[in-house]
Amino acid sequence: MPALSRLACLFAVALLAGCAGTDSLAPSSPSGAQTEYDAATRENMREGTYNDAFTSSYEPLPATPTLIQNATVMTAAGRTIENGDLLMRSRQIDTLGTDLPVPDDARVVDGSGMYVTPGLIDSHSHLGVSATPEVGPHYDNNEVGMATPQLWMEHGVWPQGPGFARALAGGTTTALLLPGSGDLIEGRGFTAKLLPARTPQDMKFPDAPGTLKMACGENPKGGSNFPTTRMGTAAGFRSTFLDARNYREQWDAWLADPTGAPPERNLGMETLAQVLRGDMLVQVHCYRADDMTTIMEIAQEFDFDVRSFHHAVEAYKIRDLLAERDISASMWSNWWGFKMEAFDGIPQNVPLVHEAGARAIVHSDDDLEIQRLHHEAAKALRAGREAGLDISRNEALRWITAHPAWALGIHDRVGTLEPGKNADVVLWSGDPFSVYTKARRVWMDGALVYDRTDPERQPRSDFELGGPRTEN
Template sequence: MQTKARLLATALLALPLLAGAAQTPYPSTYQPVASGPVLIRNATVLTGDGQRLEGADVLMRNGRIAAVGPGLDAAGATVVDASGKWVTPGIIDVHSHLGVYPSPGAAAHSDGNEMTTPVTSQVWAEHAVWPQDPGFPTALAGGVTSLMVLPGSGNLIGGRGVVLKNVPATTMQEMKFPGAPHSVKMACGENPKRYYGGRGQSPMTRMGNMAGYRAAFIEAQKYRAAWDKYEAANGDSGRGRGKGNGGAEKPAQDLRLETLAGVMRGDITVQIHCYRADEMALMMDLAKEFDFKIAAFHHGVEAYKLADELAEEGICGALWADWWGFKMEAYDGIQENIALVDRPKNSCAVVHSDSAEGIQRLNQEAAKVMVRGERVGLKLPPEHAIRWITTNAARAIGVADQTGLLAEGKMADVVVWNGNPFSVYAKAERVYVDGALLYDRADPSRQPVTDFMLGQEVSP
């Protein structure tokens, strides 16, 4: 029989994150691992909202943060002495391809790009996520507790992304972050024009890219208007076939246009792979033309050129610390990019990975940004920089009301570090997901291994 605490945690996790998020097929079946209360005592705590608390405690109960502060007491709680250690929210990677481009990197595992036509908004990354990817537990060992898995960037509109809790599972649904909104992945620049132009198809140019986006959204506007008209007449928000109460025939369901209509309704976040400042500006105008909001530009090596505009529009910059120069549109990158995008007001700078290796050390990627920013005179202490991989990341993917912050009521996604997490020597010693200890560097029995890796020898 479930305990009252377990029932409460389940009920809390079932709450919707966004009022406009529609129920979808393939619902989350995620359930937090059962755990008792835990009190982490006497640590340096980075809460994720700019605070740094010395000698502070973090109390987790029923899968949630119950309290943060000095001198906490909790009868019956497991006490973890964190003297000399640091505690942060769990790291969130907003740009990952784990599960859709899993290890080993074989052609049979290449499930991230449905490059059959430039607009494939009908495909969902979650339908290709392989929970056996060995990258999930290695990311957990690096402190990553949640991640957004996206389709690749070969198409103008590549399909829907999915937010996952980084927990051992047999099915994608068991990892699916409850209530998190879907995203749509779009891509600017060289990738779509190179692939389709190389086959003698459109788009061959950046002109063709923009024309392709506009044509797709114009088509989706008509689809949305047809459904809005039908539902207004019939009081029916369903998507089934047949006639409604008003006798009118329902429009035929189109999965490709349904995603784009969801974007324009605000139910689906927009994540755009875009390197150059001029193209980001065009995409912001595209969003105004079709009345949708861009959640984040990803990669954006020239985002520093539009830092004020991004802050004004409330668009996150999900960026690499120092990748640049590997193709023409990446040529004008600078290592101060993220630090400059991090404006004083309303900005949302995020460090992302786009890498099965980089996701294991996002804390060190953030440390690179701190160093480069401080060299040009910016003040970027740990309590500020932690936002780039926690609070801001949660905002970019639409889950900031649930995680990314050590505050009462938030999911108890917590990492205990052996020292300053921005040191090159930093290691995640304990990783909690919804209050359950899922990784313990000192205990091999709490170091998850996927079924795929069972029986395989791994070098120490």
């Protein structure tokens, strides 16, 4: 089946759903004798499932070897190749250089006057749960409770949401989809390839590390129940992680010596136990500098790492600490002042964090800004240069490619154009930091998934096709 037809079919097939029950204890034999668990099963139990449920079913589209010629190739790895060529083969970046020979089986794309970058990566999106159009029935972002780590973002994602294809048309190929920030601990995030799909698992980035969404500040303390103060949020985090530490110790002891029945499962504690083992990346919604340092101290107390502070409008105030502790900051280019904890936001936030040696990231948190991440990075680059900071274009590109790839734990496969990495590639109509530039073509794993010049390669969801027409 041609790649184009497959894209259409992915949207056209109805989403299938199933239900499965989960016992609180591991399965036992019919006679009641305890089942013996092999090493693979115990590893699954350590991660919270007894089998391969909820693993990625993503399959790359068929890909033709493709050679882009005579473009400005911005690798985001420190090298820009003028009049450069890029060869994609076997779903990977094969070769970069100039005047590359044309393989006999390759499709040739003339990139004259255009630019090539890695596919853009958004480290903070709510596509699929705050799904477009933003109406009540599409809102699956927050549950009510002080801490709900048992929630999994992927169980609420609507893969037919129109926002995915629109983000792809803006050059964004990967995004971390996150639940909201109404609770201290809202649940697991979901790293997605933004390719049309029937099910969330069909979008799931293969073998991406798990992520946990936490939140501090005004959002989680803004309800009518505990916590209602910043003191309460700190106490809530600490008490929850105390319980998680006890749960982890019980399970780790049984996994080391699996005799007798295993401890009773608790879905929320399973998630936090993975955090405490270092197997899950922690992403924290946090605006103010003092809130971020409080989270750092809680992480130190319970011996886990924070991977990225999100929104982080006061990250510039603690940029040295972020660099020292190797914590990235996922920030807007210039949002500020829309609530009290955002009042000290400045347009130089991203470049100042970068200048201090920390990993600066430009994120969207918005279904429109994800369509123009390259413009958001350009705004931050200009603010930095106007403040007198010497920031290269390659470094600014890394704010929306290499650095978010690191925050998501997938930097070994995407985020830069280097041989052996996944061929997630964007061909831009011009300079990607120009407001006039648009994504011309987008490849994912070497397959052409969007072409601005070809309506047949501009995927749309079933929802956008509309319902039956009626005559007046």
